[in-house]
Amino acid sequence: MALIGKIREKTGWTIGIIAVGLILFIVGGDILSPSSILRGNNERNVAIINGEKIAPARFDAEMNELRYNYYINTTKTPTAAEDAQFMPQAWNSLIFKTAFQKEFDALGLVVGDEEKIDMVQGRNIHPAIFQSFRNPETGQFDKSYVQRYLQNVPKMDQKQQASWFNFEKQLGPDRLRMKYEALIKKTVYVTTAEAQRDYMAQNSKAEAKYCFIPFSAIPDNEIQLTETSIDEYLDKNKSKFSTDASANIEYVAFPIIASALDTANFFKDYNDIKAEFKTSTDDSLFAAMNADNPAIPAWMNPGELPPALSKASVLRKDSIYGPIKDGQTYRMFKISSVKDDTAFAARASHILFRWDSESAEDKAKAMDKCKEVLAKIKKGESFEAMAAQYGTDGTAQQGGDLGWFGQGRMVKEFEKEVFAATKKGLIDYPVATQFGYHILKVTETKTNKKYFVAQLDKAITAGSETLDSVSAKAETLISQSKDAEGFDAYIKQNPLIQKMSAANILTTATNVNNLSNPKELIRWVFTEAKEGNLSSVFEINDNFVVAILKNKYEKGTINKEAVKYQVSYFAANELKAAKIIEKIGADNTNLEDAAKKIGATAQLNSATDLSLATGTLGAAGFEAEAVAAALGLKPSTSSKPIIGNGGVILVQTTSVTKATETKDVSMYKNNLLNSNISKNEYFINEAIREKAQIEDFRYKFY
Numbered sequence: 145m146a147l148i149g150k151i152r153e154k155t156g157w158t159i160g161i162i163a164v165g166l167i168l169f170i171v172g173g174d175i176l177s178p179s180s181i182l183r184g185n186n187e188r189n190v191a192i193i194n195g196e197k198i199a200p201a202r203f204d205a206e207m208n209e210l211r212y213n214y215y216i217n218t219t220k221t222p223t224a225a226e227d228a229q230f231m232p233q234a235w236n237s238l239i240f241k242t243a244f245q246k247e248f249d250a251l252g253l254v255v256g257d258e259e260k261i262d263m264v265q266g267r268n269i270h271p272a273i274f275q276s277f278r279n280p281e282t283g284q285f286d287k288s289y290v291q292r293y294l295q296n297v298p299k300m301d302q303k304q305q306a307s308w309f310n311f312e313k314q315l316g317p318d319r320l321r322m323k324y325e326a327l328i329k330k331t332v333y334v335t336t337a338e339a340q341r342d343y344m345a346q347n348s349k350a351e352a353k354y355c356f357i358p359f360s361a362i363p364d365n366e367i368q369l370t371e372t373s374i375d376e377y378l379d380k381n382k383s384k385f386s387t388d389a390s391a392n393i394e395y396v397a398f399p400i401i402a403s404a405l406d407t408a409n410f411f412k413d414y415n416d417i418k419a420e421f422k423t424s425t426d427d428s429l430f431a432a433m434n435a436d437n438p439a440i441p442a443w444m445n446p447g448e449l450p451p452a453l454s455k456a457s458v459l460r461k462d463s464i465y466g467p468i469k470d471g472q473t474y475r476m477f478k479i480s481s482v483k484d485d486t487a488f489a490a491r492a493s494h495i496l497f498r499w500d501s502e503s504a505e506d507k508a509k510a511m512d513k514c515k516e517v518l519a520k521i522k523k524g525e526s527f528e529a530m531a532a533q534y535g536t537d538g539t540a541q542q543g544g545d546l547g548w549f550g551q552g553r554m555v556k557e558f559e560k561e562v563f564a565a566t567k568k569g570l571i572d573y574p575v576a577t578q579f580g581y582h583i584l585k586v587t588e589t590k591t592n593k594k595y596f597v598a599q600l601d602k603a604i605t606a607g608s609e610t611l612d613s614v615s616a617k618a619e620t621l622i623s624q625s626k627d628a629e630g631f632d633a634y635i636k637q638n639p640l641i642q643k644m645s646a647a648n649i650l651t652t653a654t655n656v657n658n659l660s661n662p663k664e665l666i667r668w669v670f671t672e673a674k675e676g677n678l679s680s681v682f683e684i685n686d687n688f689v690v691a692i693l694k695n696k697y698e699k700g701t702i703n704k705e706a707v708k709y710q711v712s713y714f715a716a717n718e719l720k721a722a723k724i725i726e727k728i729g730a731d732n733t734n735l736e737d738a739a740k741k742i743g744a745t746a747q748l749n750s751a752t753d754l755s756l757a758t759g760t761l762g763a764a765g766f767e768a769e770a771v772a773a774a775l776g777l778k779p780s781t782s783s784k785p786i787i788g789n790g791g792v793i794l795v796q797t798t799s800v801t802k803a804t805e806t807k808d809v810s811m812y813k814n815n816l817l818n819s820n821i822s823k824n825e826y827f828i829n830e831a832i833r834e835k836a837q838i839e840d841f842r843y844k845f846y
Contacts, residue, residue: 192839206234216306219440228661243836339813345756347803352774355735358791361745362720377715395691427480427598441598447548481596491588493544498580514581618688648706651843
């Protein structure tokens with residue numbers, strides 16, 4: 145607890161300030177959001193699930209939990225883009241707790257405290273625990289590692305404790321889901337008749353000749369694809385193209401780019417901050433007050449350091465490192481304090497030579513190659529280049545770099561050599577482990593140093609003059625346009641303005657082309673806008689955006705503009721198929737004659753081992769209807785023209801071998817059963833969601 149006490153003593157003010165910031169981020173966002181009770185929207189629903197009305201506050205609670213977990217794990221408040229990524233997670237969590245939980249309750253499924261303990265350190269270990277707590281020497285799960293970890297949880301820092309408690313919290317719901325799926329799987333069965341059909345499908349074979357005439361055999365100029373033919377195809381295939389509520393828009397994005405003056409002002413301020421940071425006596429407070437996205441300073445061992453710091457050979461107290469550029473953000477770090485810890489870490493690179501088998505001969509070959517490459521490195525060849533050329537594991541492309549690692553992380557033979565090294569450099573003999581022979585290079589000798597690191601991020605942003613200038617361009621477009629006709633006319637008069645189109649936008653869209661998190665635009669489209677309406681100015685990830693609503697479609701209707709290209713392709717193929725059938729005529733008993741009528745694009749071929757189990761017709765690909773025809777025809781007879789996936793097909797059966805009768809179809813029954821069970825998780829999820837009749841109104845609020 146002494147360590148936690150020191151951290152709290154050092155960072156107390158910072159944590160307090162950032163916590164307040166986080167609360168304002170969460171609560172302030174709620175107050176200002178469209179769902180806020182201060183805006184009179186407390187009676188509106190964010191969703192209806194299983195007939196239950198879901199108030200915005202419930203969805204906000206899910207979002208806030210995700211934000212808090214992110215904050216605990218990263219010590220940062222989430223950005224707007226990161227916050228948008230939480231939306232589907234919160235939505236799925238809400239559905240689970242509402243729709244799925246009702247199914248669990250109906251069956252009386254529960255997970256008690258004893259069962260949770262059993263999942264962590266009992267007889268039915270949770271898969272995540274089983275994978276995480278393995279003895280590094282044996283590679284096997286070791287329950288004593290779990291018990292030691294649990295004993296140390298109270299001594300861990302807040303981040304580690306919160307991470308563990310969050311994992312524990314998920315154990316109950318996860319086990320409930322597993323129980324429910326296990327019960328449903330028990331209801332899956334396969335009848336003998338089904339197994340017999342599968343046996344026949346797999347073992348009845350046909351040989352056939354076929355003529356495959358691709359749709360491309362008919363040039364586009366030989367058909368007349370009209371709006372009527374497209375509409376007719378759509379009308380016959382409504383179920384293929386109907387979607388959730390959708391819309392098509394056109395828009396102009398005016399990019400907000402920091403000017404040269406903005407950049408100069410940024411670096412002037414940045415250098416002033418850097419100078420003050422260097423002399424600051426409370427780095428935690430200073431970073432919290434000056435960073436764009438505050439991060440709680442923390443003690444780090446070398447393996448936990450940010451990449452920019454881990455590359456430094458020596459880290460000194462009160463030193464500033466940076467700026468390090470990351471996009472438009474400049475990052476600096478300060479080493480506030482250095483101390484000795486009880487745990488050691490080291491850094492090394494390796495080149496692994498695996499053997500093909502456990503035979504003495506194969507092991508000798510691997511050793512010879514290892515010695516050969518080691519000799520090259522000793523003569524001056526680059527270790528990194530040799531690793532890239534000869535390495536056989538995932539580190540090869542990183543020059544063999546394993547990064548920093550603590551004791552107990554590597555196999556004992558490997559670890560012994562690295563942690564025994566007193567200086568950096570090549571270990572001049574091969575090291576054997578259970579994985580193969582290694583050439584080792586110690587890049588940093590063992591150290592027990594820990595560093596208290598304060599991080600300060602600042603991004604170059606546009607100043608008020610730049611914002612006003614770009615905003616004025618957007619406002620001018622609106623004032624000069626007024627409607628759709630004026631919108632197009634203004635853009636034609638101003639060739640530097642580029643109009644963009646976005647089709648089939650859904651209420652759940654997280655992007656509109658390259659515009660990420662366009663929630664205000666989505667809300668306008670689906671709540672306020674009517675077709676032909678011009679929007680106000682939206683600020684969307686460094687752009688001022690003006691949009692016009694072209695079309696809007698209710699749930700279950702077809703967004704014709706969005707699917708027009710796809711529908712045109714299918715409708716054209718339908719017309720081409722009719723043209724092909726017309727050309728080959730009614731008499732198609734002779735495949736060669738049919739091919740001659742089409743020309744060089746017609747493909748004459750033969751296929752063997754045709755079966756309903758695969759549905760593949762040689763080079764023509766998956767054509768189940770044609771395969772079924774081949775199996776159903778008498779030898780030397782031809783099929784009628786079949787409109788397939790890629791063209792028109794004529795099949796002439798050569799021979800059919802029916803599967804022999806059998807009473808023992810147990811193997812087929814088991815295979816079908818396992819196949820059906822493996823699909824269960826997806827089908828269960830879809831069935832519960834469908835049963836819940838979910839109505840999603842998130843776009844009105846978020």
